[in-house]
């Protein structure tokens with residue numbers, strides 16, 4: 001990316017570096033999740049594959065166990081955002097923005113986006129509930145709705161990026177704004193893909209069903225997490 | 241003293257897993273925690289030799305006041321590589337990854353880590369990251385901005401090297417986070433039924449504390465470095481004052497990781513000595529519960545002291561006050577641990593073997609580094625010596641005199657476990673004596689250099705400092721020589737060392753209650769339930785039941 005700092009006010013290219021911001025991290029994150037999921041149930045693939053104690057040591061089922069690992073990972077992921085937020089708040093407190101640079105962000109679209117994302121948490125919850133009652137068909141439909149909401153959110157984000165009067169390198173606020181929203185957008189993208197994957201797997205009659213809830217539960221946890229981060233982000237970047 | 245061990249029962253031999261056997265498995269994507277532990281150890285040691293060679297280059301340059309051994313830019317590259325290699329490729333992976341992976345599953349009574357495959361991924365991120373880092377030296381220029389990569393310096397030095405440095409540290413940070421998640425899950429979730437948290441060997445608590453710090457602080461560094469790479473590649477101005485950014489924010493975020501990183505490097509070492517001392521002093525670990533609380537206190541306090549690295553960065557008075565007090569407070573739990581180790585030794589039947597010598601060396605060096613640390617927490621003093629050799633001396637007393645000494649001690653202590661043979665004691669003691677003298681000769685005089693104003697990170701210095709620098713370089717030479725007996729010992733003893741039997745130290749912690757080296761799933765029978773890992777010195781000494789007979 002050799003964007004030679006050409007001030008590109010309204011440009012799509014503003015978004016791409018912002019997205020690239022989180023790439024290494026998200027890749028690491030994706031790797032972590034991907035590895036943790038199949039590899040997690042320690043009893044399936046320890047050095048030797050049959051030992052009663054290790055996996056069930058403390059009497060937990062595997063589901064909780066892997067979810068615990070994922071939750072720990074999400075704490076780490078959340079700390080990345082915490083670092084970004086802390087940086088942004090400090091910038092705001094001590095760095096005068098460039099002259100005339102005090103941007104008022106339009107609130108309509110992001111607010112709508114917030115509602116979409118919150119709704120999607122709800123629909124995911126319905127999906128999980130459905131599968132607990134063995135209504136796989138309903139579960140799949142709710143998953144699709146959730147993914148659709150997620151990708152609509154991303155579309156809204158794109159529309160916002162293209163309509164903003166500043167580009168990535170214009171000033172400190174712009175850079176921080178794109179970095180944080182871009183990093184979050186990557187999370188949504190990853191989550192949306194994960195939802196589509198479990199939807200597909202469930203359609204194939206395979207891995208996602210009442211006896212193997214982990215993929216669904218893990219994705220759900222991740223999705224709620226990403227939503228929660230957005231609510232914080234909305235409050236800090238848009239409302240504050 | 242009752243020692244609860246379940247008797248070994250005959251269970252069918254575990255079937256051979258679908259993994260390479262013999263030495264080949266050390267080059268494979270093995271998911272056996274013991275293999276991974278040794279992979280970390282050997283890989284880390286190779287990087288230690290590289291980092292040590294770089295240190296040798298630094299000390300050679302500093303033999304004379306002029307920059308005549310290498311150009312100044314090269315000096316900066318060598319300095320940066322040395323610091324980065326030593327921290328991210330030697331200390332952190334070895335003290336956490338190597339010993340953590342090898343020992344923790346034993347200590348919690350499990351047959352492997354919670355997420356074995358993630359574990360292997362975490363290890364296999366390290367060699368490529370290390371090679372990437374070192375390759376930057378050969379393709380143009382390695383990073384020149386020190387291991388701290390402060391902007392704006394890191395924005396003005398050659399970009400390629402800096403970006404490669406960032407990429408490499410991101411990979412290593414990822415590895416560290418995966419490891420941390422695994423340790424937390426293993427210690428909290430994989431304990432054998434009936435084993436309570438407060439019955440765990442101290443190393444578990446140390447690693448739990450460390451992993452909490454890893455999970456909370458490493459991601460912040462990662463995010464910060466991504467922003468830094470943006471400043472370099474895309475010309476944003478997050479940390480670039482020329483573009484309206486704020487370089488001090490980088491420092492805050494960097495030290496939010498890098499102060500806890502100090503504990504990531506030293507807490508596991510605390511845990512390891514706490515395992516070694518009771519065995520060779522034949523006494524229970526003194527003050528177990530205070531040790532646990534000290535570790536937890538260090539974890540909490542360790543997260544709120546970072547700005548003591550920034551007393552000269554225009555920090556406001558209230559901030560200085562807060563961070564001075566918080567930092568000084570850490571001396572309390574640290575002091576508790578120190579006195580607990582002394583009390584463990586007190587009146588013990590001490591076997592002064594190599595493992596014990598290195599552990600005692602650790603205690604001596606660490607208390608010295610700790611005292612200079614408390615001194616550095618005091619603002620007026622810190623302003624005087626900031627960025628001088630006093631700081632270099634201080635942190636080498638912690639990381640080298642502290643952690644590296646413990647690593648060596650631990651290698652000697654667990655060598656019979658790894659190989660089934662004893663390391664040679666004569667060579668071991670020679671190694672210790674050379675290291676101890678070399679280390680102190682190298683770094684003690686640097687306190688004086690710093691107090692008298694010699695800045696760190698410079699290839700040239702005022703001629704009045706020549707003699708002391710030469711003394712320091714002689715110490716470094718001794719340290720370099722000291723690796724020879726160690727290397728010879730390790731290789732020689734692996735083939736020709738005295739057969740150790742399963743439990744040469746008559747130790748009570750669970751890793752010794754199986755054969756040496758242990759079988760693939762750690763115990764032939766069920767895992768023993770060890771509720772008193774430090775039950776030494778009771779008369780008569782508890783009978784150690786070996787879970788397998790040779």
Ligand code: HEM
Pocket residue numbers: 291292295296298299319320322323324326327331385386387388632636639640644682696697698716719
């Ligand atoms: C093998 C023995 C070692 C010797 C002789 C040695 C020597 C040195 C020297 C001369 C410097 C340059 C100081 C300066 O100009 O600021 C230095 C810096 C440093 N060393 Fe070592 N060192 C050794 C081991 C270690 C170890 C085990 C670590 C583990 C963490 C370590 C970490 C560092 C760090 C972080 C720096 C600062 C680099 C920077 O400023 O970016 N060293 N060392």
Ligand SMILES: [Cu+2]
Pocket residue numbers: 498499502545546548549
């Ligand atoms: Cu510190």
